[in-house]
Amino acid sequence: MSTTTTAKAAGNLGNWADERVGASKGVKFLARKIFPDHWSFMLGEVALYSFIILLLTGVFLTFFYIPSVGHTVYTGSYEQLAGQTVSEAYASTLSLSFDVRGGLLMRQIHHWAALIFVAAIVTHMFRVFFTGAFRKPREINWVIGSVLALLAIIEGFAGYSLPDDLLSGTGLRIASSIILAIPVVGSYISFFLFGGQFPGEEFIPRLYTIHVLLLPGIFLALITAHLILLVVQKHTQYPGPGRTNENVVGYPLFPVYMAKAGGFFFIVFGITALMGALFTINPIWAYGAYHPSPVTAGSQPDWYMGWLDGAVRLTPGFLEFQVLGFTVSGNILLPALIIPGLVTMPMILYPWIEQWATGDKREHHLLDRPRNVPTRTGLGVMAITFYLLLLVSGGNDIIATHLRLSINDITNSLRLLVFVVPPLAYVVTKRICLGLQRKDREKVLHGRETGVIYRTEEGEFFEVHEPLGEHDRWLLVQHDSFRPLDPAPAEDERGVKRPGARFDKVKAKLSSFYFEDRIEPVTPAELEAAHHEHHGGHEAVEGSDEAERPALAGH
Amino acid sequence: MTALAARRRHPLAAAAIVLLGLLVTGVAYAAVTPGRAQATTASADDVAAGKKLFLANCSTCHGLNAEGRNEFPSLIGVGAAAVDFQVGTGRMPLQATGPQAPKVVNKFSDEEVRQLAAYVASLAPGPAVPSAEDVDASKGDVSNGSLIFRTNCAMCHNFNGKGGALTRGKYAPNLEGVTPTHVYEAMVTGPQSMPVFNDSTITPQEKRDIIAYLQAVETDTPPGGVSLGSIGPVSEGLVAWAVGLSLLVGCAVWLGAKAS
Numbered sequence: 001m002s003t004t005t006t007a008k009a010a011g012n013l014g015n016w017a018d019e020r021v022g023a024s025k026g027v028k029f030l031a032r033k034i035f036p037d038h039w040s041f042m043l044g045e046v047a048l049y050s051f052i053i054l055l056l057t058g059v060f061l062t063f064f065y066i067p068s069v070g071h072t073v074y075t076g077s078y079e080q081l082a083g084q085t086v087s088e089a090y091a092s093t094l095s096l097s098f099d100v101r102g103g104l105l106m107r108q109i110h111h112w113a114a115l116i117f118v119a120a121i122v123t124h125m126f127r128v129f130f131t132g133a134f135r136k137p138r139e140i141n142w143v144i145g146s147v148l149a150l151l152a153i154i155e156g157f158a159g160y161s162l163p164d165d166l167l168s169g170t171g172l173r174i175a176s177s178i179i180l181a182i183p184v185v186g187s188y189i190s191f192f193l194f195g196g197q198f199p200g201e202e203f204i205p206r207l208y209t210i211h212v213l214l215l216p217g218i219f220l221a222l223i224t225a226h227l228i229l230l231v232v233q234k235h236t237q238y239p240g241p242g243r244t245n246e247n248v249v250g251y252p253l254f255p256v257y258m259a260k261a262g263g264f265f266f267i268v269f270g271i272t273a274l275m276g277a278l279f280t281i282n283p284i285w286a287y288g289a290y291h292p293s294p295v296t297a298g299s300q301p302d303w304y305m306g307w308l309d310g311a312v313r314l315t316p317g318f319l320e321f322q323v324l325g326f327t328v329s330g331n332i333l334l335p336a337l338i339i340p341g342l343v344t345m346p347m348i349l350y351p352w353i354e355q356w357a358t359g360d361k362r363e364h365h366l367l368d369r370p371r372n373v374p375t376r377t378g379l380g381v382m383a384i385t386f387y388l389l390l391l392v393s394g395g396n397d398i399i400a401t402h403l404r405l406s407i408n409d410i411t412n413s414l415r416l417l418v419f420v421v422p423p424l425a426y427v428v429t430k431r432i433c434l435g436l437q438r439k440d441r442e443k444v445l446h447g448r449e450t451g452v453i454y455r456t457e458e459g460e461f462f463e464v465h466e467p468l469g470e471h472d473r474w475l476l477v478q479h480d481s482f483r484p485l486d487p488a489p490a491e492d493e494r495g496v497k498r499p500g501a502r503f504d505k506v507k508a509k510l511s512s513f514y515f516e517d518r519i520e521p522v523t524p525a526e527l528e529a530a531h532h533e534h535h536g537g538h539e540a541v542e543g544s545d546e547a548e549r550p551a552l553a554g555h
Numbered sequence: 556m557t558a559l560a561a562r563r564r565h566p567l568a569a570a571a572i573v574l575l576g577l578l579v580t581g582v583a584y585a586a587v588t589p590g591r592a593q594a595t596t597a598s599a600d601d602v603a604a605g606k607k608l609f610l611a612n613c614s615t616c617h618g619l620n621a622e623g624r625n626e627f628p629s630l631i632g633v634g635a636a637a638v639d640f641q642v643g644t645g646r647m648p649l650q651a652t653g654p655q656a657p658k659v660v661n662k663f664s665d666e667e668v669r670q671l672a673a674y675v676a677s678l679a680p681g682p683a684v685p686s687a688e689d690v691d692a693s694k695g696d697v698s699n700g701s702l703i704f705r706t707n708c709a710m711c712h713n714f715n716g717k718g719g720a721l722t723r724g725k726y727a728p729n730l731e732g733v734t735p736t737h738v739y740e741a742m743v744t745g746p747q748s749m750p751v752f753n754d755s756t757i758t759p760q761e762k763r764d765i766i767a768y769l770q771a772v773e774t775d776t777p778p779g780g781v782s783l784g785s786i787g788p789v790s791e792g793l794v795a796w797a798v799g800l801s802l803l804v805g806c807a808v809w810l811g812a813k814a815s
Contacts, residue, residue: 037811038811039804039807039808039809039810039811039812040807040811041811042807042810042811043804043807045807046800046803046804046807078778079697079698079771080697080698080701080768080771080772080775081698081701082697082698083698084698084701084702097778098778104778104779108779108780112795112799115791115792115795115799116795116799116800116803119795119796119799119800120800120803123800123804166705166709166714167714167787167788260810263810264806264807264810267803267806268803271799271802271803271806272799275794275798275799277780278780278781279779279780279781279783279791279794279798280777280778280779280780280781280782280783280785281779281783281791282788282791283777283778283779283782283785285778286714286715286772286785287714288701288702288705288714291705291706293706294705294706294709294710295709295710296705296709296710296713296714296787297709297710297711297712297713297714297718297719297720297727298713298717298719298786298787298789299787300787300788300789301788302788302791302792303788303789303791303792303793303795303796306788306789306792394789395789396720397719397720398720398786398787398789398790400720400724400726401718401719401720401726404724405724406654406722406723406724407720407721407722407723407724408722408723408724409724
């Protein structure tokens with residue numbers, strides 16, 4: 001009885017919406033949208049959900065925060081700071097922490113969600129990078145994602161600078177110093193941004209506008225574009241039986257992903273809330289109010305800025321020198337401005353860099369297994385290692401006190417390691433990938449080791465290998481294998497130089513860097529041959545036509 | 556007066572004036588200097604017992620008369636406060652050479668530390684061991700203490716006194732669990748890499764404020780939950796990844812596994 005009334009009411013509501021805005025079309029499209037299923041596809045969701053948590057908790061915080069550096073005397077309930085002259089920004093952050101019900105919890109959830117937001121973006125990028133999801137047609141989405149990642153760092157920095165506590169003020173001082181290090185225009189830019197000499201009175205209101213209006217607006221726009229492209233281009237999927245470049249195998253959005261994604265949102269919110277309730281983050285009451293003269297030992301930025309701090313800590317001071325009476329702060333310019341540029345540009349442009357190496361213009365909706373693209377995987381691990389070493393350098397003083405080491409030894413070792421370890425990580429990763437590919441070939445050709453050892457009458461031992469099922473085999477032989485590109489001749493038959501020949505040569509070099517070392521997947525012919533070798537071919541070769549590799553364009 | 560006037564051209568007059576000037580300056584300086592020369596009186600027995608302990612435990616490095624040699628400092632004039640701090644925290648006698656003497660368990664009894672201090676104090680005046688009133692946290696102003704601590708101490712000892720790194724393996728130690736007396740003595744004697752904060756840079760009342768602040772940091776419940784070591788964003792970043800993101804990835808794997 002009641003179910004029929006409910007159904008009727010729902011039907012009426014649906015009809016009402018459909019008649020006015022034509023909702024049924026959209027609902028039909030979205031509800032039937034198919035998404036493939038894999039845990040690694042949910043990393044981006046974690047970033048999205050923590051962004052929503054940031055919006056919700058952030059709105060709460062704006063009700064109580066005062067973006068002003070006007071002087072006031074703190075009279076709130078935190079006794080360790082009673083009667084101190086502080087800025088309104090600091091006093092209001094204290095009062096929202098201690099005198100607003102649930103305020104501290106909200107602040108801590110907001111800050112933990114921010115750390116997790118950036119961490120989730122980074123892990124999501126790892127997944128996209130190592131599986132090749134950035135390839136055509138998704139290059140734009142890779143760029144949007146990269147820009148989001150960089151903006152998230154700025155947004156985080158602007159956010160934790162707002163309370164005007166000692167640590168955040170130190171961070172801003174460093175930011176202003178980095179700007180000052182820009183030759184010629186640095187001091188003008190710094191004066192422009194801070195409205196005069198640092199710290200001035202303008203930076204808190206300006207950072208506030210950037211943090212709560214400008215950047216969140218850009219985030220919303222870019223995230224929307226990111227998701228629209230995801231729907232339009234359809235989600236990538238891992239290779240497997242029945243999955244091709246032309247289809248998407250998975251579950252419909254309604255009801256499966258509505259339930260899953262909805263539930264996952266609450267899991268993310270729950271875990272962030274739990275962390276906010278249990279672990280102190282950014283104890284501004286302990287840092288005290290900002291004043292330009294004091295500084296605390298162990299002044300570090302939040303983790304996502306840590307690599308830049310590390311780069312500055314590693315750079316030797318002799319890079320600061322004088323030219324014609326002007327100081328050139330190379331010791332700040334190099335680590336804080338040049339290195340970030342050198343690191344982020346290849347990241348943003350990576351989809352095209354790899355396209356130059358492969359010469360591949362096809363669309364890709366099937367993901368790579370990381371081992372099947374050893375050079376890319378190696379480069380990724382190299383970049384991560386470099387980043388991690390800089391991050392570790394950012395905490396060199398904490399490492400020194402907690403491991404009882406000399407900070408000088410740590411810094412000098414890291415200066416060496418940051419050049420040695422990343423290339424080593426590249427080589428080792430690439431070799432591991434090639435080894436795994438060899439193992440895959442071995443498995444396809446000779447089957448899986450069963451662990452059953454036979455002894456023949458002659459005393460010969462051999463292990464029984466069980467041939468792979470056709471589904472398992474498909475997984476190991478389906479992928480493309482690229483060969484180095486040959487540069488087209490630089491001159492035509494009349495000896496006239498062809499335009500673009502030089503770039504082709506660079507591309508050919510890049511291509512051979514990528515694909516010189518390669519293990520190609522087993523071909524049907526090789527498989528056939530391997531089976532004939534085996535003791536009189538005691539297993540039938542099944543589904544060998546299925547194991548045919550897709551033809552490669554341009555090879 | 557005329558006698559004095561008659562001798563004002565005497566060849567020794569200039570020397571006498573200089574001598575007089577030096578004497579007056581010296582006396583005035585001694586009178587004005589906030590040096591706290593020996594507040595507690597020590598008996599001759601204490602000094603004698605202290606000398607015995609000194610000869611047995613300290614003289615190998617600091618010399619038979621505490622005069623020091625090479626890199627070992629002279630202890631003449633360091634005062635009882637320095638002895639009470641160094642021996643009372645187990646830093647002296649030095650167990651092994653290293654970048655810095657670590658805080659270890661003190662092997663001497665309170666009585667023996669007092670006797671050693673009495674002996675060193677008898678060599679020349681120096682900062683005395685502070686009285687119970689000097690280090691009474693209840694007489695200090697926590698809020699003012701936090702301001703003074705942040706301005707003078709936090710750059711090495713961290714905002715909550717959790718310690719920090721110095722150059723070449725040296726460090727500013729964690730102040731958690733350090734007795735108020737030792738905190739006070741460290742300020743007036745400046746052990747190892749620490750500068751001296753005498754009574755004109757930080758007044759005795761301000762020292763008490765600092766002690767009150769450190770007590771408050773130790774006894775107050777952290778308002779935000781587990782404090783993660785109070786060492787700043789490094790431990791927070793570690794927890795964000797090790798707890799937050801790992802749990803979330805774990806949940807994602809769980810959700811993904813249920814479906815297939």
